[in-house]
Amino acid sequence: MSANAIPRQTARRAVWPGWLAGVQRLGESPVGMVGAGLVLFWCLAAIFAPWLAPYDPNANHFDVGPVAPPSAAYWLGTDDQGRDILSRIIFGSRIVLTIAPLATLCAYVVGCVIGLLAGYYRGWVDTVLMQVCNIILSFPVLILYVIIMVKFGPSAINIIAAVTFVASPQVARLVRSQTLELREREYVAAAKMRGESAWYIMLIEILPNARGPLIVDACLRTGYTAITIGTLGFLGVGLRPPDPDWGGMIRDTYGFLLGGDVHMALAPAFALSSLVVGFSLLADGLREVSMRD
């Protein structure tokens, strides 16, 4: 027992204090703080949506008429069906901030397993897994998304499945390259020596020590998944109305842009952009802080 304790602790020590310190030290990066602020802003909007939104997102306010410009009662105006845009944006953040992180998480679970297996066992396991990944990676992603959404129907589950299918090979490559490097470390040798199972070594020894680049990538990837959800909505193969999906909101009101009623399309475009910029800046900040080690 006491013989086990030493290498195990070295591995753990690398996990927790480093990770906590990373969060604390994010304060050293102004860019990262701005990013964290933007992400936090939208998280709060999503959590407190029913209290923050002034109106029901699907209620039609024909008293002010459809396509009403911004006013004191309707801060961002109403859309072509007389629905309050601010309320729809606030409720729309719930959809994006549920699906995007969940899809990224699923991609990470699958990608980590593939990457760990490929990098840890190498040999034919590596060859087979990476060839499969390469095939998926050479498929133009949007075509894949559109086909999946059109053929299996637009739903949150299908978006998550599609993102997992497309993104997990990319995650797997990253995890694999990290694993190839980390598997040669002393603490892995120590764990093997004391007879730990392969899964223990992969999940407890290797994966936590590969976390740095993975966290940065996960942050970026969540932002890009938000863009993907928006893109699918914009192309008309995303979530079904009347749910306030940001991409769908832009699509539905895009035709009014050229007529001069720009507020309806610009508001959700800015919302989505600010969320993605938030994730990207947060990733930049995390990278910057971790580079200083």
Added chain:
Amino acid sequence: MTAFFAKRIGMLFFIMLVVSFLVFLTFEFSPIDLARSVLGQFATEAQLAVYRAEHCLEWPFLERYLAWLGVVPDCKGEINGILQGYFGYSYQFRADVDVFVWDRLGNSAILALTAFAIIAPLSIVLGVLAGMREGSWFDRAISLFSTITTSVPEFGTGAILLTIFVVWLNVLPGTTPLEESGGWSIASQLVLPVTTLTAYYLGYLVRMVRASMVEVMARPYVRTAILKGLSFREVVVKHAMRNALITPFTAILLQLNFLFTSVVVVEAVFGFPGFGRMLVEAALRSDVSTVEAASLFAVLVVVTSQIAGDFAYMILNPRIRFS
């Protein structure tokens, strides 16, 4: 090296085969009755049956796939498939796919290549200028700028650009039909789509060039060159830049996959008669031949560019070539 590329090209055909099979398979799950969607809801059962027989729709899945591939004869007894250069019949456009597909591909190529011709030199200049002095105000400004442009989705950039240049200033056209219309020349129609594509894609490459440049600038041989008394300009241009561009050069080719996505979205934004819009419309209408043609072309371009990327990497980096 020949063996390596022979293997890669063999892999290309294998991937195209897998992709074409998967696309064909997903279309089997389609809830749409093709004959009915083409003939309309008032078609009689007899008319539907004639249409299905004419287009071999009654055949089992695998045999239809093999007939489309050109390995076995179709239900009319002709061997006429993709291997014979026949892309199939488009249910949506009611014409053979190769009648219209080349036009669409050509239009998309104009869009992508124009954007690329701007993105490649601009990203190198900005990336090198930012990366040669890490942490300077210029570096920070460029990094922030590229993060933001890459984070704004294409349809967001499109909406903003349309608002400014079309609605408010009225100096550019808002759609790109690629025909002289409404007094706008084709060149002026291309400005906004190309700018949107550039904005989205530029940031990514600038960051890549910058990161590579930062790494190279910290190498001992660059320090040697500085200590030798060369001017900073000479160090950057002659010593650092050449090595710093190897990784981004191959990355540009490897990332072509994502340029495809952007092209599709930009085409939807600006009503551009390109291959991406054709693909989305065809997918929505269960037009399997058109989707197959578009997917196979996309795979061909993406994988060929990956092979070209590997080749370029070997040429540019002798250490890999000779090991």
